[in-house]
Amino acid sequence: MSADARAESRIEAMQNAYHLGHLAEEVRVTYKKDIKMTVGSIAIDAKEGDMSSLQRWIAKILAEQGAVEVQSAESAGYISRAMNRERIAKPHDLSGIDIDFYVRVNDHLEGLKDRERENMIVSLNTFVASRLEKIVKLAAASPLSPELESKLSAEEKELYNLINNASAKFRKGVLKKFD
Numbered sequence: 001m002s003a004d005a006r007a008e009s010r011i012e013a014m015q016n017a018y019h020l021g022h023l024a025e026e027v028r029v030t031y032k033k034d035i036k037m038t039v040g041s042i043a044i045d046a047k048e049g050d051m052s053s054l055q056r057w058i059a060k061i062l063a064e065q066g067a068v069e070v071q072s073a074e075s076a077g078y079i080s081r082a083m084n085r086e087r088i089a090k091p092h093d094l095s096g097i098d099i100d101f102y103v104r105v106n107d108h109l110e111g112l113k114d115r116e117r118e119n120m121i122v123s124l125n126t127f128v129a130s131r132l133e134k135i136v137k138l139a140a141a142s143p144l145s146p147e148l149e150s151k152l153s154a155e156e157k158e159l160y161n162l163i164n165n166a167s168a169k170f171r172k173g174v175l176k177k178f179d
Helices: 003-024 054-064 074-090 101-109 114-141 154-172
Strands: 026-031 037-041 042-046 051-055 068-070
Touching: 003 054, 003 101, 003 154, 042 054, 051 068, 054 068, 074 101, 074 114, 074 154, 101 114
Parallel strands: none
Antiparallel strands: 026 051, 026 068, 037 042
16 A cells, blocks of 8 residues: 555544544534434434534434424634634644544535535635645644644644655655765
8 A cells, every 4th residue: 555545544534533523513403393203312302493402413314304404604604714714824824723624624515505515615725725835834844843733633734744754755865965
């Protein structure tokens, strides 16, 4: 397995783990119809118009059935704030994002209509390009510091370490007579 394939596999495994955690978080829902059900230890007894919190995975299933509306404004605001912080950050500084930022972004994108999703992806491409440029510059120059690590998502940490290792190998390779 190539280094690229291993890195891709590690990133996918990280995303899957953080996705499970994300699905276990609670979200606010509004019931669109009366629901009374029990599955294992999960019991729901709600009337149309009621609001409550449910684990995201349950809310998604009920939303697909038209039984609830998930309050997703918090996700849109969360993503927008992260993009704005990155936009106003200095050219050599990374703004901080949560370790599961991209998992949250992808989950939010799934729930958008095509037009909204396209607009969000355009903005996210600019955000990712900005972060990628900064990460490459920083990773080529020095190992990951604890301060910088706290500002990166799980996927970005993996990328940082890959670039830093490749840069170190490159420097050694081209300057081997002077080590």
